[in-house]
Amino acid sequence: MNSRMKKALRHTVLCVLLITGGTAVSWGQLLPERSMVRQGNRDYDKGEYEKAEIDYRRALEKAPWSYEGAYDLGNSLYRQERYEEALKAYEVVAGDSVRTAHFDKSNFNLGNAHFKMRQFEQAMEAYKRAILANPDDMEAKFNYAYAK
Numbered sequence: 069m070n071s072r073m074k075k076a077l078r079h080t081v082l083c084v085l086l087i088t089g090g091t092a093v094s095w096g097q098l099l100p101e102r103s104m105v106r107q108g109n110r111d112y113d114k115g116e117y118e119k120a121e122i123d124y125r126r127a128l129e130k131a132p133w134s135y136e137g138a139y140d141l142g143n144s145l146y147r148q149e150r151y152e153e154a155l156k157a158y159e160v161v162a163g164d165s166v167r168t169a170h171f172d173k174s175n176f177n178l179g180n181a182h183f184k185m186r187q188f189e190q191a192m193e194a195y196k197r198a199i200l201a202n203p204d205d206m207e208a209k210f211n212y213a214y215a216k
Contacts, residue, residue, distance in 0.1 A: 101127035101134045120144040151181045172201035191215040
């Protein structure tokens, strides 16, 4: 058996063990922040933005690399009208070049936070990045024109 086949076999066995619960590792251990992010989302949906913020911060303590935790934290801070803090969270997410699929959303929200702080040049730059990432985003185009 060559090394490629051995590697494929190891991955298959690992997947089967994880799916059937045959190992001591659970999904909660692999993704410790997920339950906290989900709780934050439930609180956010109820309009309890302060509680959601706490949940997202706890998630980020467990997994500082969590895109969802940082993005959702930014949203909860934005809803609390804490725009400077929201900016910091959005900047972390927008600067994450690995998450290009969410680049437009994080830049759009970054633009909104800059706009609320009356930083119109920075808002336009963020909206521009959002538009370049998603040229069909009519809301980003409108916000860009409005900020201009």
